[in-house]
Each structure stands twice: as structure tokens, then as C-alpha cells.
Amino acid sequence: MEPARLAAHPVGLTGRETASGGTPKPMPQPDNTEERAALDFFARKRYVNRTGEAFSLDIRFAVPSGITILFGASGAGKTTLLGCIAGLAKPEEGRIAVDSRVLFDSVAGIDVDVSRRSVGYVFQDLALFPHLSVERNVRYGLRGLDEAERERRIGEVLESFRIAPLRKRLPGDLSGGERQRVALARSLVTRPAVLLLDEPLSALDPPTKARILDDLRAWNRARRIPILYVTHSREEVFALGDRVLVLERGRVIAQGLPQDVLGAPRQETVAQLAGFENLFDARITAVHDDLGTMTCRLAPGSPAAIDIEVPLARIERSSAVRIGISAGDILLATEEPRGLSARNVLRGTLTTLEERDFKVLVRVDCGVSFAVLLTPGACRSLELAPGCKVWLVLKTHSCHLLRPTDDAASF
Amino acid sequence: MNWQALALTLRLSLITAGSLLVIGLPLAYWVAFSRRRWKFLLQTATSMPLVMPPTVLGFYILIAFGSSSPLGRLYQRWTGHTLAFTFTGLVVGSILYSLPFAVQPLVNAFVSIDPRLIDASRVLGASRLRTFFRVILPLSASGIATTIALTFAHTFGEFGVVLMVGGDIPGVTRTISIDVFDLVEAGRYGQANITSLVLLAVSFTVLALVYWWNRRAWPRTPWA
Structure with missing residues (x-):
């Protein structure tokens, strides 16, 4: 039997489209699976991250047009990667091509100057020119065009990003959302061959963010260029991405459709990034081929160890593994539940309740501590309080077996 | 009041400040953005006039442009006279003497x-x-204003280098500070006082104008 969770994903990222459930639908993808790579990237480079640690970047990938999310903890090399494409950082070795135009090739000795790469780059801090008006910021990258064409393009992009009334204002007089729009408009008006977005929306409230993302999607539908989008936000990954590249310490450790990579993470790093609140050291104690499950002991060796059933995977008995469970995937009951398909029903004591924006995070001690995400309504109707005796219900397939990240290179 | 000395000093200060801006911008750009390992040497060299006695600087300028040095001989062949005791000599001396005041604010x-x-x-x-012209210069407006003001005011009140290089030739190299020196030597304290007050007033006005203007210069990152 093919174990579902540990099966390697195809490396090719093109043309695969599946339903994405309740999350906003990703950009429609052309059906043509042979779509050529619009961005072809390979680079090796030593770099020092913001905390002063030295890393080496060693990344190879190819993506078609559309939005590709770069996901990873800070210091993973995302900004260095974008810098290599823009020409602000120089790889020691590599080849970078956009739409088969070579921007950098260490073997052929090609290193196109930053100013001639036709790259749109929206920096994390936006880097709007503080001494220039909105209009002159947007105009900055438009040279070698006649004035009528320039005016037409500026008018068009200001309309698209709904900032036409701000034309004469200085960046210092704009709100955060308005500045983000100006930065996007300034990059896109130059008709770049590739767009790099380094957490451009991280500082915004969700409604403003959603409106800007809608505008960006609409713009890209018309122009279809490869867009690399750096984010830490799981919501943005699902809302935006046609595909995801997960970086860690200068390597690509996972890639694929957002729902494949983050929905069923196979590496612990990805799991943490994807918001798996429950991560446990565990040991496989029994393998049940006939039942499609394995028994797995959480916190092995401790007197409080508990056994749960996890999906069958091609793994040896008594191997050490990590188990990741999303806090939102756990059911909580105040009476012992019966007649469930779920294989794991754990008895425990509620220890803490923590309310944060329309969600309640409760911790339940079942020997090991679980985080469970509930709605305030559920909390109230169950009259939950610290000290309550409760049962936790874990579906087998909500228990994700994770590989230690060190193995990731073999993916 | 020696109006000739005042006019000469103003002319010297303006030419020096203008030249130093032209020389200082590329020099400061290089110091600020170069990644060369030995750029500290250039920084040190441009800062030397801060710690050198003006007489020492003036002395070396005399030697460098004297008829015994190749540079001096070249200059002589080109212009027909030595650099010492000329207005051009004063400008060269003043530029070197005020170099740190141009480079440092720009850097x-x-x-x-x-x-x-x-x-x-x-x-x-x-x-x-x-x-450089569209982003760096406009955002350095206050640094540029400071450079102009400091180099102007520094040259306006300079004494040692002027005396060493220029001597004391009325209408050619007698600046206002040397005029004060002469007046005091001659015991004419009243006139020395008036001339000194004029010097102070001009310097004060120039600096005050610049700092007033700097108040409303571009904020570098208005939302930081």
C-alpha cells in the first residue's frame, strides 16, 4: 500500500489544479501542463542573515507565470533569493532566466545590470521616494517613452490601484494601505518581466489587504508574469498562491500546491510555518497493515505517555517520528463520545482558556498537553472552564507524520 | 573698515565653498559607498586638516608648489608665476584646509x-x-547646505594658512582676519573691534540661514 503522507510530491509545479475548499480560489491555471517555465532559477551563494549567522543559499526551481509563494521563517534566504533575481545580490554560481532571457549566468559570464533586468521589486518597507509625489514616484521607472504614452500608463495604473486622487501627495502623507498601492503601481507601471514582492502587505489590516490582493490578481490576470511573493501568513498562501516554495536555511524543502504543501506538511519546519500548534516526539509501537493505521506513543519514555493511532506509512516499527496536529482539527467533548469513526478519543483536563480575536485556544492535559481551537460560542454552550474533565477526538488523518527537516534534502 | 579685505574674503569663501562642493560630492560618494578595504586611508587623509596646525599645512603647500618641486615647476611653466602669494594659492590652501568640513557632512x-x-x-x-542626481542628492539637501555653510564660514575666518601661503598683500591676499591681525599689531583696537564684529556677523548670518533652511529640509523617512 502506498503511504499517503510520506509519498513524495511531483517536483513539477505546472498546470495542476485542485479544488481548494473553503479558501478563496487560487488563480486559474492553464490546462497545458507543458507550459514553459517563465522563471528559471539556480543560484548558490553564501550570505549572512539579519541575525548575523552565515548560511549558504543553494536553490534551484522553475515556475510558470502566476503567483508563487515563498514561504519560510525569517533568515531562510527569501530576501537573498529575490536579490539574486533583481541583481542586488550576486550568486557565486548560478543561472537565472526570465522568459528565456538570461539575467545571470556564472558559466557564460553574464550578469545583466540591475537597471536593465526589467524586474519589479516591492520591498518590505516599500522604499517609496519620500521627496517625490505619488505621481513622480510612479513615473520614476518610465523612461524612453513619449510623454503621451507615459501619461496613459500612469493614468491606467493609478486607476487600477485606486490611487488616482492621491497623485500630488507625498508618501509621508499617505496611509499604510495607500503606500502599499503606490509601491505596487510604481513597480507594475514599468511592465516588468517578473515581479518580486517581499511581504508587501504584512503591515495591513485584513480588509485592506484583501482589497489590494484582489487588485493585484486582477492586474496579473491581464498580464501573466511570474510573481514571487514572500509571506509568513498562511492565509495569504491559500488566498493567493498558485504554488508554494518552502525555504529553510537557504534550501527549498518543499514545493507544490498550497493545499498539498501546507495541508499535509511532511516536514516539521513546514508544519510549524503552516500553523500546526501540536507537535510531539513520538515512537511507532505497532504497525497495523490490515487496519491502515499505526500505533504511535506520544512522549515515549515519560510516565504520562499516551498512544494514538496515526495513518499507515512506510516506516519501521519503533522508529522515532514527530506528529503534527492542527489545533483546529481537534474535537472537544464534555461527555465521553461513542460511535465515532475517529480512532483516538483521549480523556483529559482543561488547563487554560485563552481568547484571541474570535477564537478560543484551550489547552487540555491528557498526559501530554494539546492545544485546541474553539469558537467562543462553543466554549460558552459547553460551559468550559479550567479544571473541566473533557474528551478530545482526533481523526487518524488529522495526525500528520513529519519528517525531521534534515532529511528534506532527499525530497 | 577695510572694504577691500571684506570683498576679497567673501570672494575667497564663495569660490572655496563652491569648489569644495564639486570636489566633496564625488569624494564623499566614494567614501560612503565604496567597499574597498583601504578606503579608511582616504577618510584619514581628508580628516587630516582637522588636526594639522594651519601653519604646517601652509608650509607644505608652499613646499609642494615651490620652484623646487615638480608640481611647482609644472604650475610655474603653465602660469608663469609661483602659487605662493597669489589669490589662487589662497584658494588652493583654503580648499585643502576646509576639506574635512565638506566631506564629513556629505558622507x-x-x-x-x-x-x-x-x-x-x-x-x-x-x-x-x-x-545620484534623482535620489541621493535631493535627500542629502541638508547635508549639502551644511557643507556649503561650514566651508564658507571656515574659510571666512581662516588665518594661519592664508598667512603662510598668501602673505599679506592688500587686494590680493589680505583677508579680513589678517586685517584684524594687522590692526591689533598697530594698536588700533577700535578698528580691529569693528572689523571683528563684521566677521562675526557675516559668519553668524550664514550659519543661521542654513540651519533655518535645514529645519524644513526633506525628512528622510517621514513614516519611520
Whole structure:
């Protein structure tokens, strides 16, 4: 039997489209699976991250047009990667091509100057020119065009990003959302061959963010260029991405459709990034081929160890593994539940309740501590309080077996 | 009041401040943005006039442009006279003497510009030169104003180098500070006082104007 969770994903990222459930639908993808790579990237480079640690970047990938999310903890090399494409950082070795135009090739000795790469780059801090008006910021990258064409393009992009009334204002007089729009408009008006977005929306409230993302999607539908989008936000990954590249310490450790990579993470790093609140050291104690499950002991060796059933995977008995469970995937009951398909029903004591924006995070001690995400309504109707005796219900397939990240290179 | 000396000093200060801006901008750009390992040597060299006695600086300028040095001989062949005891000599001496006052404020202004703005300009297709004129210079406006004011005022009140290089030739190299020196030597304290007050007033006005203007210069990152 093919174990579902540990099966390697195809490396090719093109043309695969599946339903994405309740999350906003990703950009429609052309059906043509042979779509050529619009961005072809390979680079090796030593770099020092913001905390002063030295890393080496060693990344190879190819993506078609559309939005590709770069996901990873800070210091993973995302900004260095974008810098290599823009020409602000120089790889020691590599080849970078956009739409088969070579921007950098260490073997052929090609290193196109930053100013001639036709790259749109929206920096994390936006880097709007503080001494220039909105209009002159947007105009900055438009040279070698006649004035009528320039005016037409500026008018068009200001309309698209709904900032036409701000034309004469200085960046210092704009709100955060308005500045983000100006930065996007300034990059896109130059008709770049590739767009790099380094957490451009991280500082915004969700409604403003959603409106800007809608505008960006609409713009890209018309122009279809490869867009690399750096984010830490799981919501943005699902809302935006046609595909995801997960970086860690200068390597690509996972890639694929957002729902494949983050929905069923196979590496612990990805799991943490994807918001798996429950991560446990565990040991496989029994393998049940006939039942499609394995028994797995959480916190092995401790007197409080508990056994749960996890999906069958091609793994040896008594191997050490990590188990990741999303806090939102756990059911909580105040009476012992019966007649469930779920294989794991754990008895425990509620220890803490923590309310944060329309969600309640409760911790339940079942020997090991679980985080469970509930709605305030559920909390109230169950009259939950610290000290309550409760049962936790874990579906087998909500228990994700994770590989230690060190193995990731073999993916 | 020696109006001739005042006019001469104003002319010297303006020419020196203007020249130092032209020399200082590329020098400061290099100090601010170069990654060469030995750039500290240039920084040291441009700062030397701060710690050198003006007489020592003046002495070396005399030697360097004297008829025994190749540079001096070249200059002599070119112009027909030596640099010493001429107005041009004063300008050269003043430029060297005030060099740190030009380079340092400009370097400070350049390095305090958010490097991402320079990256943004380059990514948007601008050459280094265009980036310099469209982004770096406008955002360094206050540093440039400070440079002009400091070099002007420093030259306006300079004494040692002027005396060493220029001597004391009325209408050619007698500046206002040397005039004060002569007046005091001659015991004419009243006139020395008036001349000194004029010197102080001009310097004060120039500096005050610049600092007043700097108040409303571009904020570098208004939302930081």
C-alpha cells in the first residue's frame, strides 16, 4: 500500500489544479501542463542573515507565470533569493532566466545590470521616494517613452490601484494601505518581466489587504508574469498562491500546491510555518497493515505517555517520528463520545482558556498537553472552564507524520 | 573698515565653498559607498586638516608648489608665476584646509539614506548617475547646505594658512582676519573691534540661514 503522507510530491509545479475548499480560489491555471517555465532559477551563494549567522543559499526551481509563494521563517534566504533575481545580490554560481532571457549566468559570464533586468521589486518597507509625489514616484521607472504614452500608463495604473486622487501627495502623507498601492503601481507601471514582492502587505489590516490582493490578481490576470511573493501568513498562501516554495536555511524543502504543501506538511519546519500548534516526539509501537493505521506513543519514555493511532506509512516499527496536529482539527467533548469513526478519543483536563480575536485556544492535559481551537460560542454552550474533565477526538488523518527537516534534502 | 579685505574674503569663501562642493560630492560618494578595504586611508587623509596646525599645512603647500618641486615647476611653466602669494594659492590652501568640513557632512548625509531607496531606483531602471542626481542628492539637501555653510564660514575666518601661503598683500591676499591681525599689531583696537564684529556677523548670518533652511529640509523617512 502506498503511504499517503510520506509519498513524495511531483517536483513539477505546472498546470495542476485542485479544488481548494473553503479558501478563496487560487488563480486559474492553464490546462497545458507543458507550459514553459517563465522563471528559471539556480543560484548558490553564501550570505549572512539579519541575525548575523552565515548560511549558504543553494536553490534551484522553475515556475510558470502566476503567483508563487515563498514561504519560510525569517533568515531562510527569501530576501537573498529575490536579490539574486533583481541583481542586488550576486550568486557565486548560478543561472537565472526570465522568459528565456538570461539575467545571470556564472558559466557564460553574464550578469545583466540591475537597471536593465526589467524586474519589479516591492520591498518590505516599500522604499517609496519620500521627496517625490505619488505621481513622480510612479513615473520614476518610465523612461524612453513619449510623454503621451507615459501619461496613459500612469493614468491606467493609478486607476487600477485606486490611487488616482492621491497623485500630488507625498508618501509621508499617505496611509499604510495607500503606500502599499503606490509601491505596487510604481513597480507594475514599468511592465516588468517578473515581479518580486517581499511581504508587501504584512503591515495591513485584513480588509485592506484583501482589497489590494484582489487588485493585484486582477492586474496579473491581464498580464501573466511570474510573481514571487514572500509571506509568513498562511492565509495569504491559500488566498493567493498558485504554488508554494518552502525555504529553510537557504534550501527549498518543499514545493507544490498550497493545499498539498501546507495541508499535509511532511516536514516539521513546514508544519510549524503552516500553523500546526501540536507537535510531539513520538515512537511507532505497532504497525497495523490490515487496519491502515499505526500505533504511535506520544512522549515515549515519560510516565504520562499516551498512544494514538496515526495513518499507515512506510516506516519501521519503533522508529522515532514527530506528529503534527492542527489545533483546529481537534474535537472537544464534555461527555465521553461513542460511535465515532475517529480512532483516538483521549480523556483529559482543561488547563487554560485563552481568547484571541474570535477564537478560543484551550489547552487540555491528557498526559501530554494539546492545544485546541474553539469558537467562543462553543466554549460558552459547553460551559468550559479550567479544571473541566473533557474528551478530545482526533481523526487518524488529522495526525500528520513529519519528517525531521534534515532529511528534506532527499525530497 | 577695510572694504577691500571684506570683498576679497567673501570672494575667497564663495569660490572655496563652491569648489569644495564639486570636489566633496564625488569624494564623499566614494567614501560612503565604496567597499574597498583601504578606503579608511582616504577618510584619514581628508580628516587630516582637522588636526594639522594651519601653519604646517601652509608650509607644505608652499613646499609642494615651490620652484623646487615638480608640481611647482609644472604650475610655474603653465602660469608663469609661483602659487605662493597669489589669490589662487589662497584658494588652493583654503580648499585643502576646509576639506574635512565638506566631506564629513556629505558622507553623513549619504550613509543615512535608506539603502533600499537606492536599490529601488536601480531596480526601476535608473543608472548610478541618475540615482545620484534623482535620489541621493535631493535627500542629502541638508547635508549639502551644511557643507556649503561650514566651508564658507571656515574659510571666512581662516588665518594661519592664508598667512603662510598668501602673505599679506592688500587686494590680493589680505583677508579680513589678517586685517584684524594687522590692526591689533598697530594698536588700533577700535578698528580691529569693528572689523571683528563684521566677521562675526557675516559668519553668524550664514550659519543661521542654513540651519533655518535645514529645519524644513526633506525628512528622510517621514513614516519611520
